[in-house]
Amino acid sequence: MSGFVHEDLPTAEVDRREELKRPLTDAVRDLVDATIRTTVDDDEVRAVHEELEALIDRLRASQLPGSAGGRYNSERRAWHWGNAVIGAHNAIAPPMTVVHDGPGRAHADLDLGAAYEGPPGLVHGGVTAMMLDHLMGETASGMQRPTFTGTLTMRYRRGTPLGPLHLEGRIDREEGRKVFVVATIADADGVTVEADGVFIEPSSGHAPRVDG
Amino acid sequence: MSGFVHEDLPTAEVDRREELKRPLTDAVRDLVDATIRTTVDDDEVRAVHEELEALIDRLRASQLPGSAGGRYNSERRAWHWGNAVIGAHNAIAPPMTVVHDGPGRAHADLDLGAAYEGPPGLVHGGVTAMMLDHLMGETASGMQRPTFTGTLTMRYRRGTPLGPLHLEGRIDREEGRKVFVVATIADADGVTVEADGVFIEPSSGHAPRVDG
Numbered sequence: 547m548s549g550f551v552h553e554d555l556p557t558a559e560v561d562r563r564e565e566l567k568r569p570l571t572d573a574v575r576d577l578v579d580a581t582i583r584t585t586v587d588d589d590e591v592r593a594v595h596e597e598l599e600a601l602i603d604r605l606r607a608s609q610l611p612g613s614a615g616g617r618y619n620s621e622r623r624a625w626h627w628g629n630a631v632i633g634a635h636n637a638i639a640p641p642m643t644v645v646h647d648g649p650g651r652a653h654a655d656l657d658l659g660a661a662y663e664g665p666p667g668l669v670h671g672g673v674t675a676m677m678l679d680h681l682m683g684e685t686a687s688g689m690q691r692p693t694f695t696g697t698l699t700m701r702y703r704r705g706t707p708l709g710p711l712h713l714e715g716r717i718d719r720e721e722g723r724k725v726f727v728v729a730t731i732a733d734a735d736g737v738t739v740e741a742d743g744v745f746i747e748p749s750s751g752h753a754p755r756v757d758g
Numbered sequence: 759m760s761g762f763v764h765e766d767l768p769t770a771e772v773d774r775r776e777e778l779k780r781p782l783t784d785a786v787r788d789l790v791d792a793t794i795r796t797t798v799d800d801d802e803v804r805a806v807h808e809e810l811e812a813l814i815d816r817l818r819a820s821q822l823p824g825s826a827g828g829r830y831n832s833e834r835r836a837w838h839w840g841n842a843v844i845g846a847h848n849a850i851a852p853p854m855t856v857v858h859d860g861p862g863r864a865h866a867d868l869d870l871g872a873a874y875e876g877p878p879g880l881v882h883g884g885v886t887a888m889m890l891d892h893l894m895g896e897t898a899s900g901m902q903r904p905t906f907t908g909t910l911t912m913r914y915r916r917g918t919p920l921g922p923l924h925l926e927g928r929i930d931r932e933e934g935r936k937v938f939v940v941a942t943i944a945d946a947d948g949v950t951v952e953a954d955g956v957f958i959e960p961s962s963g964h965a966p967r968v969d970g
Binding site: 582588610659661 | 763778783786789790792798802804809810816819820826827828843845847849872875876879880883889891892910911
């Protein structure tokens with residue numbers, strides 16, 4: 547997987563490190579929501595901010611020099627905890643969990659809150675595009691081959707409400723190195739956004755993209 | 759603006775509330791990055807998490823019942839602080855500041871860090887789609903009329919590196935209620951993603967979307 551670095555960490559240790567930071571990440575996600583919605587008074591906003599800075603300093607006492615990147619071990623376990631859509635340690639990610647339903651099919655269930663809002667009460671159109679982009683890329687690659695996004699088209703049928711949502715993607719057809727994927731995002735009343743995309747299998751084996 | 763609620767708060771007070779939570783939001787954004795990158799030991803991760811939960815409780819002592827939504831006052835000042843791309847109180851937003859360069863033109867400059875990663879070292883393709891979607895919507899509406907997204911197509915020329923980026927959008931043409939917008943995202947070496955979209959002016963005056 548292009549850009550992924552080999553690191554020979556036993557899978558059990560990878561799993562342990564993944565789980566270690568997951569509760570902290572969930573709390574940061576909760577803090578993002580609380581910061582948007584809080585109406586506490588000015589002094590309390592400033593007091594919480596001051597204490598938060600101290601916590602950030604403690605976390606930064608030892609850190610990676612840059613972004614998390616991606617790694618894999620000799621047992622073919624891969625991890626990319628910083629990924630903006632699925633990263634286990636990224637509080638921006640809902641996170642989305644993609645379920646592969648056999649060859650060429652995948653789905654994901656999400657519950658998007660206040661942090662994903664665009665028009666009042668609705669998911670930001672760009673957020674639906676981001677989620678569809680990721681699901682479709684994983685549908686194309688099927689966790690078996692690298693692919694990168696060529697083109698992606700979204701058709702907005704109506705607003706997507708905040709709350710529980712269902713995404714589905716499937717490979718429509720393949721032509722040479724091109725993989726044609728179609729996908730939808732839906733609420734309880736049906737489809738809100740349709741998408742289709744062309745994903746490319748690199749000829750060289752050097753893929754610019756496998757997971758977003 | 760559809761979905762926006764009238765609240766007769768003087769503009770000076772709107773500005774004051776907007777600025778009050780901005781430093782806290784910046785710190786939360788910093789915390790998202792620190793959580794991805796920290797390599798402090800297990801006990802410290804758990805200790806920071808515990809203190810963070812206490813801060814969340816303090817913010818939630820008084821809060822909005824749901825998402826932030828959008829509001830406007832009698833002086834035509836509008837605010838939507840929870841917006842996923844531009845919201846001043848949303849730590850998920852970079853935040854992006856859209857600059858309107860006269861009729862039918864807009865641009866934005868961004869610096870995307872570890873939280874926006876997809877493939878190692880590169881911006882998540884879905885994040886570029888999200889930013890373009892927002893810029894193009896604002897280009898179409900020009901802060902003067904409501905529009906909603908009909909279709910949006912992205913063409914990925916190459917990976918977009920994390921770091922400083924420049925977005926540009928312009929209205930290509932209009933046909934009746936349809937506004938055709940083209941846009942690009944570029945790094946120092948040139949364009950990485952091109953996009954075009956069709957935005958619709960609602961006939962009824964009830965717009966499902968003005969800002970995302």
